[in-house]
Amino acid sequence: MNKTFLQYVAEDILRKHDTNLSRTAVVFPNKRASLFLNEELARHAGQPLWSPAYITISDLFREYSERMVADPIKLICDLHKVFNSCTGSEETLDRFYGWGQVLLTDFDDIDKNMGDAHQIFVNLKNMHELDDVSYLTDEQKELLKKFFDNFSDDMESKLKERFINLWSNFEEIYTQFKECLYRQGLTYEGALYREVVEKKQIDFRYDDYIFVGFNMMQAVEQKLCERLKALGKAHFYWDFDDYYMREHNGINHEAGTYIRQYLQQFPNELDASDKDIYHNFDKPKDITYLSAMTENIQARFISTWLKDKKRIEDGRRTAIIMADERLLPTVVHCLPPEVKHVNITTGYPLQYSPVTSFVKLLINLQTIGFNASRNTFSKKWKTMLLRHPYMKYIQDTNMVFGKAYGDVASMNTWLVGLLQEIGYGYASASGEDPFVQEAIFRMYTLFNRLETLIVSGELKADLNIYNKLINQLIASTSVPFHGEPVAGLQIMGVLETRNLDFDHILVLSCNEGNMPKGVNDTSFIPYAIRKAFGLTTIDNKVAIYAYYFHSLLQRATDITLSYNKATNRTSTGEMSRFMLQLMVEGPQEIHFKNLNAQQTPMRSRKQAVAKNEEVMNVVNALHRISPTALSAYLRCRLRFYYRYIAGIKEPDNESEEIDNRIFGNIFHRSAELFYTDKNHGGTIHADDIEAALKDKSLLERLVDKAFKEKLFEVEADKNVTYNGLQLINRQVIIDYLRKLLRIDCKLTPFAILGLEEPVEKAFYIDTSCGAKQIYLFGNIDRIDKVETEGRARIRVVDYKTGSNADMKVKSIDDIFNPEKIENHTDYYLQAILYALILRDSHSLNPSSLPVSPALLFIQHTAGNDYNPTLLLDKQPIMDVADYQEEFIDHLKQLIEEIFNPDIPFSPTQNTKQCQYCPYRNICG
Known part of the structure; x- marks a missing residue:
């Protein structure tokens, strides 16, 4: 196990400063490393010590400014106002927000690199301003001229003009934005940094400032370090490796770009010739490159990777690095249960x-x-x-x-x-x-x-x-995740790895575009001008990421780098340029492996649900069954199980669009409203219906009321606005209601005995636990009393707004035959069951009149001889009593089958039934 950089730093600090560090501040690029250094100091001291103050470079600057850095929302809101004021624009905040962030980043970069805003934002149209550029080097002049060549007269365009006009306001926006914030005692980070280093007098509170593990330093940071060094207060610990500090084929390695520059100016406290500290790339390493077709395959590999080579046991010496931090949710879900402690440093979106x-x-x-x-x-x-x-x-x-x-x-x-x-x-x-x-x-x-x-x-x-x-x-x-940072598996983004060393490393999604990031720079300041004025460029960012990549690997002995080799809209399928560079220039042997999903497509297979003890407990608790439930059982026993035993409800209609169920409910309610209003006299006459048909607004009012109740769910006095489809459905329901009234007119006189009438009847069945009482229940759409050929009878009418195509039932056997269910035999089961219940109901049939089941299909009422009475083998059922014994026997047998523990809830073999089944995705 290699010693970490922070272990060397801790040893050296104690050797040079002893254990009283109360007047010392340790400055890091970020906060994370301070926890690890503090632990190392305590461990190496072996006795009580005064800990130093741990601060970030940002904390150091903020300590010496009276201004507060405003939060990002406030900054963008103020910048938006200044921008519109300076440009005369009326850009909305949501449209401005994205590129307001870009503009703010540009301003921040100018200040952190102490750029001359006036010279940077000089009006590009005034080319003669280039005459006075004595402050520029020859290289910078050449870079600017190349940029301005793109704006020659023969390439003039509206887009270019707009950009130049916009650019001409940037200096005013920059100046007024700062002033706007200053008036409020606020600022942004770059402006605060610049203000601090431009102060003539700063009373630094600590005796020593120890800068640990920095790489690229902005101009303001360098100025502050120079100031502290001149006071004898600054000490520097640089983390690097000889491999990328030396030349390769006569070219300096980009990972060492900045540290090479700073070592002369800010000498290293550690011995750069110490091979244990700075020659780790020459030591043996096990490096594997993994290619995969997707990020998910890489994430699923985490479990396998962790269980090998004591990676879990080594705890915090094992790290999973996400080059693409969007992988975090997937990574978290792919951790094996053996991982007891984990620290996640990047935030969950x-x-x-x-x-x-x-x-x-x-x-x-x-x-x-x-x-x-x-x-x-x-x-x-x-x-x-x-x-x-x-x-x-x-x-x-x-x-x-x-x-x-x-x-x-x-x-x-x-x-x-x-x-x-x-x-x-x-x-x-x-x-x-x-x-x-x-x-x-x-x-x-x-x-x-x-x-x-x-x-x-x-x-x-x-x-x-x-x-x-x-x-x-x-x-x-x-x-942010909460955890113990110095214990357990470490999961982090690339930036959090600074100053930290691990033995086992897995880098996920190490693709070009993720490592390095930000190659496609977004800025209002073109590359040539950024380069000329010393602002941050793509080159800087690549060099920074090169350092992150190589410093992450330098002391690790077990390294796995995975990348997505598939080409799609968001990925080129290329490994990182740093991986390629390591292959060509690196001293290590690299192993190449392919990650495959190792999955074979599984065919969906519908399986029966056995009636075990748990299932039978639910079955035996059933005391009430509706015809709808019995129909579901006939169509598919498994569907019955999902709905009535497992309790998985079918999805409701969550929108205000009209499905078949809502359409039927609105029609039923419209018919109920009509006959409720007309039923005061007991008997319905032809005059009643004819008068209603002549009243153009009556049916519309009834349908509108039904819409408010069943679709919009509002009070009757509320106004509603129909969309196009709703208007069409409204008109269809009005037409259907008119058809119903016309067929009823031919039936007059008749009496309405009940509308939406709830009915219930007890039946007794035999089960494995003995005799059981079951209630069959439901709602009858309409009960009426009619006379045909001088003989009175009661009809149980069920309205149907669909089609009765192919509804041919020859016998009672057909009704209970699952293979006949496509002929809508379940409609028969419901209508006949209701008729039998009604026949024995003294309150609804006190005279014990014959009862007929009827299915009134509104779409098929046009013919003069239309009769909704149910037909068995083409003969109308004038009295349901004629079929009572046979129907009850079948019904009892069907219900007893539901309660039979030896008959499982099996799926239907008729796949046509599955097409519109809401449970098809569950059973396969």
Whole structure:
């Protein structure tokens, strides 16, 4: 096991400064390494010691400025106002936000590299300004001239003109933006750094500043280090390897670009000739390059990789590095159960957390889910919200659905209140998952910050801009993981690896484009000008990533680098240029392997569910069964199991579009409303129906009321607005209702005995546990009393809005034959069962009249001789009693089969039944 760089640093600090480090500050590029160095100092001291102060380079600068660095949202909001003011533009905040970030990055880069903003933003049209460039070197002049050649007169275009006009305002934007922030006691990071180094007097509070593990330093950082060095307060520890500090084929290695420059100016406290510290690439290493077709295959390999070579046992000496940090969710799910301790340093994207889906549902409810014309929320968004797990933390659902908010200010306040509510609710419900708590807190903090900006008037936006802005902010926010940083497997992004050494390393997605990142630079300042004025360029970023890559590997002995070899829209399928460079120039032998999915396609196979003890407990608890359930069993026993035993509900219609079920419900309710209104006299006469048919608005009013109840779910006095499809369906239902009335007119006089009448009857069956009472129940659409050929009978009428094509039933046997179910024999089962129940009901049939089952198919009522009475072998069932004994025997046999433990819930063999089955994806 190699000693780490921080171990060498700790030993040297103690040797030179002893154990009293109270007047010493250790400065790191980032915070992470301080925990490891502190542990090494304590371990090597072997006695109590005064720990040094651990600060980042950013902390060091901020300590000597009275200004605060404003948060990113505030900075972009202020920059947006300044930009519109200087350019006369009316660019909206959501459109500006993305390239406002680019502009802010450019300003930050200018200040951190102490660039002359006036010279950088000089108007490109005034070419004569190039005459006074005495401050430029010959190389810089040449670079600028090459850039300006692209703007010759013969290449003039509207795009170029717009860019030049925009550029001409950049200096004013830069200056006014700074002034705007200064007036508020605020600034951005680059401006703060520049302000500090330009101060004539700084009273540094520590006696010694130890800079550890830096690579590229911005001009402001170098200035500050020079100042501290001149005071005798600065000491430097550089982490590098001789391999990339020396020339290769007469060319300096890019990984050592910056440290080579700084070593003369800021001498190393460690001995650069010490081979144990700085010649680790020459030592044996086991390096493997893995190619895979997808990132997911790489992630799935993690489990296999960790279980080999004591990688799990070595804990924090083992690291998984994500060159593409978007892999984090997949990586976390691919960790094997043997990993007991893990530390994740990169944040989990907030957009993947449950609180984000909740917030987006809330915003959609208030925007696209609100119908202003009828002042109601969409059923779809209400249903989706009610199903969200976070709704259980809200005590009063009125907080969610009680009011619509038409402006950004009130909506944001509402969202802040709801996030606060679920935060309290989660904590009160013994929510102990720190990640969930942190995600809720991060989201609350984000909206609370927006609240401050909105109330102060600094953020002005309409709901559309606000929604887009929220999406951008959530996408750029991450949730930090909590863990013990110095214990267990380490999972991190590339930037977190600085100053840290590992024995076992797995780098995922080490592709060109991920390693190095940012090769396709986005900036308003072209490359040539950036290069001429010493700003950060692509070259700088490549050199920085070259250092990250090589310093990560230099002390490791077990290295695996994986990359995606597939070419697609987001990947070229190429390994990183640094991997290629290591192959050509490196002193190590490299092994090449291919990662294959090792999966064979599995054919879906439908399997029966045996009636074990657990299943039979649920079956035996059934006491009420509907005809719909019996029909489901006949169609497919497995479907019956999913719905009525496993309790997996079929999905509801969450939208305001009309499916077959909703269409039928609206028609049924319309017919019920008509006959409820007309049934006061007991008997329906032809005059009643003819008058209704002449009243053009009556049927429309009834159908509209049914729509409000069954689709829109609003009160009758609320206004509703129909979309195109709804208008078509509305007209079809009105026509269907008119058809029903015309066929009923021929039937007059008749009496309505019941509408949507609930019925129930007890049946006794034999089971393996003895006799059992089962209630068969349902709702009858319509019960009427009619006379034909001078003989009165009662009809049990079931309305059908579909087609009766191929509905040919010859016998009672056909009704209970699963192979005949496609002929809609289940319609017969329901109608005959209801008729039998009604026949024995004294309250609905006190005179014990004959009862006929009827299926009234609205689409087929045009003929003069249309008769909805059910036919068996082409003969109408005038009295259901004629078939009672045979039907009950079959019915009893069917129900007893459900309760028979020896008959499993098997899938249907008729695959046509599967086409529209909601459970087809479960059973395969």
